[in-house]
Amino acid sequence: MRIFMLAPAVAALFAAQLPAQDITELLNRMKAMEDRIKALEAEVQTLKAQPPGTVAAAAPVAAPALPAIPVEAAAQGPPPGAPLTLGGAGPAAAKVLNPDISVIGDFLGAAGNGANRGTSSLEMHESEVGFQEVIDPYARADFFISFGEHGVDLEEGYLTFTALPAGLQLKVGKMRAAFGRVNPLHNHVLPWTDRPLVNQDLVNGEDGIDDAGLSLSRILPAPKGIFLEGTAQLFRGDTDGVFQADKRSHVSTVEHLRLYRDLAESTNIDLGGSFARGNSPFGNGWNQLYGADATLRWKPLRRSIYHSFVARSELIWARTVLAPVRTAALSLSTPIITPFGFYVSGDYQFARRWFLGARFDRSQRGNCLPTNPPTTTSCNLSLGPLALLQDTGGSLLLTYWPSEFSQIRGQLRRTQYGEGLTANELLFQFQFSMGAHGAHPF
């Protein structure tokens, strides 16, 4: 019996002499087999010690004889007569204690006239590398490093404490702020190839409010069936074109309140209100942002992989302090501008792999203030610092998913910029993912 059971171990020992075998791994395997043999020996001794008839009584749920295993399964399964092995390989076998690693590629192309905010004709826009893993019983960590063609940026890297009392959740690190619907999203989960004009003009576009800080959130008490979540965030206060921290006290804060409700099994509504405040990069005072967003989703569960519809809208107001100007009376005044912008969009999935979308954008911005992507025409100083320029755009989109792990998207975009220029562009995008990229929050 023992010799028979040791046979696999001996075979493994011989196998160890084969080239390219990891000696450590084999030793571990042998150790595991040795432990298993000891366990089986102990089990045999226990069974031998029992009087006849007690075995069946001790195992009232003994498995009935299983039918013959098909040829393919037999090739993968244990040899005849071997004890039934329960359990799969188990997640630990696949990754041991390494983090889940993923790469998402985002290739962008553009054709046509981009006017004064044109992007490259062809570009490997972003390669996002993700590392995600549980740290200990109290926290997990998520890192997303964004490689562009010419540089590297830590898009997000934060620790999430998952075991706090009172239903609290704390995140510490660098993260995209919970301002509105679009700002927290990574590029690869956007329903467009670009970000709406209001985000480009008022919230630092693709980079968004993405800063080092703390985020505390909690599910708040609400009437039955309503999900109400409050989030308070404190950041260093550095966001290009939005906030600027000249000293330690120039931290910025973001507050977000989210209300979600299932209207029916297939339909739900998601409403949000946001507020962000930080030191204005343009003058002595605050830059404050107010946001409201609404999302309506429809996805019939029985055909959820074939049909869905999502309508989104987001409105953002800014109250920005600019550099002091000398008035006609030669005194200094602090000008404040209050630009406003919004977008409305809809996406309909009409087949398992196909989506059709449309978006309307409108946004004001301060004359001569930066945008992301940058506006390349030189600004018109004669309009004065308080002047607001208005950009208006519209897009039609068609998206195709070859599989869950790749996506091809085309976007026809027409934009009338505040400088009086009109852009007509065809944007196209190829996205693909490798590895175990964890799903993002809904």
Added chain:
Amino acid sequence: MLKRFFASAVLLLTAAAGVTRAASKLTVMTATQDLASLAREVGGDLVNADSIAMGYQDPHFVEPKPSFLLKLQKADLLVVVGLQLEIGWLPPLITQSRNARIQVGALGYLDMSQYCQILEIPTGQVTRAMGDVHPLGNPHYWLDPENGRRIAKELAAKFSEMQPANAAAFAQRFADFDKRLSIAEKGWEVRMAPYRGRKVVTYHRSWPNFCERFGLEVVDYVEPKPGIPPTPVHTLEVINTMKREGIKLILVEPYFDLRAPNKIAQDVGGQVAVLLPSVGGVKQVTDYFQLFDYDINLLVSLFEKAK
């Protein structure tokens, strides 16, 4: 500015407690309705069991809606299928639940795949060129009643661990379930016995455990690869295979489009059976026993018709 943040934080902290938990009953959340049904079998009135995915939706693609967080927040135990079936939706729900009891590795997290017989565990290189493969094995293992028994047994053990005072009741309920399942299994096997060895085509790889248990042979799939919708070329190959091998039955899950299976069935003079992979697949199938009753009744009637 710091004052502002701390004021917001204090506001969050001092909001009236929204979580009220029943002390006497275990609150069990499961990934699928099958697991919830088994939890009710073993837990009876001592547990409140609810599920996230519905039996008639594709369990690979579930929206991680915030409304699920309200349930997960109160759960004492989260029971999952595992083998990456829920990888696209469950992890963010667990993290966002703010419930330390059900985090991966905690006492209240139970991956049932660790206790069941798993088929189709890949042994060679696994790549996405093979489609949406499950590198840890096929996750549709609950469709073998023997695995249902194993799940129930582990649930009883877990419930007892979490509520030792009710251990005897859980053991009794499991023994009762085991007895009823053994009787039902005999009936199912007797009914399927005349059709052992029958060849079938299935839409997705949802049925290896079911087919192995009841002696059906899966010859081909409507999907060219897991997760890849049917293509004209592959559909033609399936038609040729079915004609060559005399196969007349295509098994389809309720959430897949029936156009391609119907076209194939029409070409080969066969039939499409919308078989349920889960409890709740249709309204009248409300528990684990009814799931097999429904599927086996349907199969037997179709096999008899095809005589």
